[in-house]
Amino acid sequence: MFQVFFTHLQEKVVLSANEQALIKTYFTPKKLRKKQYLLQEGDVCRYFVFVENGLLRSYNVDEKGNEHMIQFAWEGWWMGDIYSFLSGELSTYNIDSIEDAELLMITLAGFEEMMLKVPVMERYFRILFQNNIISKERRLINSISYSAEEKYTRLAAANPQLIQRIPQNLIASYLGITPETLSRVRKNLSNKK
Amino acid sequence: MFQVFFTHLQEKVVLSANEQALIKTYFTPKKLRKKQYLLQEGDVCRYFVFVENGLLRSYNVDEKGNEHMIQFAWEGWWMGDIYSFLSGELSTYNIDSIEDAELLMITLAGFEEMMLKVPVMERYFRILFQNNIISKERRLINSISYSAEEKYTRLAAANPQLIQRIPQNLIASYLGITPETLSRVRKNLSNKK
DNA sequence: AAATGTACTTGATCTAGATCAAGTGCATTT
DNA sequence: AAATGCACTTGATCTAGATCAAGTACATTT
Numbered sequence: 001m002f003q004v005f006f007t008h009l010q011e012k013v014v015l016s017a018n019e020q021a022l023i024k025t026y027f028t029p030k031k032l033r034k035k036q037y038l039l040q041e042g043d044v045c046r047y048f049v050f051v052e053n054g055l056l057r058s059y060n061v062d063e064k065g066n067e068h069m070i071q072f073a074w075e076g077w078w079m080g081d082i083y084s085f086l087s088g089e090l091s092t093y094n095i096d097s098i099e100d101a102e103l104l105m106i107t108l109a110g111f112e113e114m115m116l117k118v119p120v121m122e123r124y125f126r127i128l129f130q131n132n133i134i135s136k137e138r139r140l141i142n143s144i145s146y147s148a149e150e151k152y153t154r155l156a157a158a159n160p161q162l163i164q165r166i167p168q169n170l171i172a173s174y175l176g177i178t179p180e181t182l183s184r185v186r187k188n189l190s191n192k193k
Numbered sequence: 194m195f196q197v198f199f200t201h202l203q204e205k206v207v208l209s210a211n212e213q214a215l216i217k218t219y220f221t222p223k224k225l226r227k228k229q230y231l232l233q234e235g236d237v238c239r240y241f242v243f244v245e246n247g248l249l250r251s252y253n254v255d256e257k258g259n260e261h262m263i264q265f266a267w268e269g270w271w272m273g274d275i276y277s278f279l280s281g282e283l284s285t286y287n288i289d290s291i292e293d294a295e296l297l298m299i300t301l302a303g304f305e306e307m308m309l310k311v312p313v314m315e316r317y318f319r320i321l322f323q324n325n326i327i328s329k330e331r332r333l334i335n336s337i338s339y340s341a342e343e344k345y346t347r348l349a350a351a352n353p354q355l356i357q358r359i360p361q362n363l364i365a366s367y368l369g370i371t372p373e374t375l376s377r378v379r380k381n382l383s384n385k386k
Numbered sequence: 387a388a389a390t391g392t393a394c395t396t397g398a399t400c401t402a403g404a405t406c407a408a409g410t411g412c413a414t415t416t
Numbered sequence: 417a418a419a420t421g422c423a424c425t426t427g428a429t430c431t432a433g434a435t436c437a438a439g440t441a442c443a444t445t446t
Contacts, residue, residue, distance in 0.1 A: 068338040082323060122315040133322055144261055144336060177433075179393080376426080
């Protein structure tokens with residue numbers, strides 16, 4: 001259950017057996033079936049979760065009922081509404097699973113205590129967040145700078161696994177375009193070849 | 194020269210006088226005149242910089258010559274191309290100053306050594322990056338979910354200082370809309386009142 | 387196996403925002 | 417003080433992508 005987790009941690013920091021054992025105690029495993037919610041808007045995000053396997057998504061729903069994909073997370077990724085998690089404010093996010101998933105969950109109290117007891121986790125999260133900023137910044141540049149077709153081809157180039165694994169209508173939403181436009185963009189690209 | 198800097202640090206972590214003295218040694222002060230470059234595309238981003246005062250911007254320039262604002266940074270903010278800084282790869286970013294600025298610069302070697310010598314800086318940057326993720330995620334949601342008018346009003350609500358301090362054409366670029374559209378949006382909003 | 391639902395495609399139309407173009411008012415340079 | 421150059425505005429037109437609508441193909445439920 002902690003296999004992917006510790007593999008992922010050890011890619012960024014070195015952990016002793018003692019530290020690993022201690023870290024484990026802060027997490028609660030949880031299984032989530034396809035389509036089940038982990039968080040619904042209006043609730044507080046009480047857990048920051050690591051995905052051992054499976055696939056989750058987070059999204060907002062606007063006044064017209066349209067979903068806007070914020071993030072996808074599969075094996076080795078973290079998921080949550082960090083703002084709500086840290087501040088205790090109500091979340092506007094929905095989080096549910098696209099595929100059956102196994103998760104490791106930590107509360108805010110656990111998160112904070114773990115940092116004090118296992119200081120190397122400060123380093124781990126510093127590096128994790130650092131990388132996250134880089135990818136969010138890229139997505140942002142993509143979003144403000146390019147046409148629908150370019151957004152898609154750049155995403156496909158930077159993140160081919162995402163294209164294979166995520167349904168097309170969710171990719172469209174992730175890019176901020178309609179499913180119809182994405183369908184036409186793809187048709188267009190396949191004709192070009 | 195380090196006033197804003199240590200005030201900012203102490204908002205997030207506690208530092209002894211010794212730690213402060215040691216931290217200082219890793220930074221080089223620099224003054225940057227209005228319109229001067231700190232980084233040009235094609236160069237490697239050798240410094241991560243803290244803005245003591247003044248105002249910087251980072252942006253990409255696309256094939257058509259259009260600028261796309263990535264970030265603004267004034268007193269108390271950090272600026273750089275984190276990806277290029279950490280990886281040593283060439284940057285696509287340009288960074289220059291909108292207002293005369295005083296900066297504190299650290300190299301990658303300095304950054305890494307500082308983390309080892311003053312471990313509480315891991316915590317500082319973890320918290321800094323954490324907050325940065327929250328604001329980038331908001332900007333991203335704004336970008337994929339809303340109309341030009343909504344993008345502007347939401348930015349103005351979340352970040353009124355930005356509206357006051359940044360020229361309108363740069364705000365337009367930051368939002369991913371044209372200056373003409375932003376001008377019309379503002380006219381429209383002032384008529385509504 | 388039938389029925390229902392959902393993802394995706396394709397076509398027709400509409401519209402928000404881009405583009406192009408000209409004009410105004412400041413600020414900076416000479 | 418004149419001249420040059422931006423930032424911003426306003427108008428006219430164009431277009432990429434949204435919306436609306438219908439049809440097809442799987443997948444899931446009953």
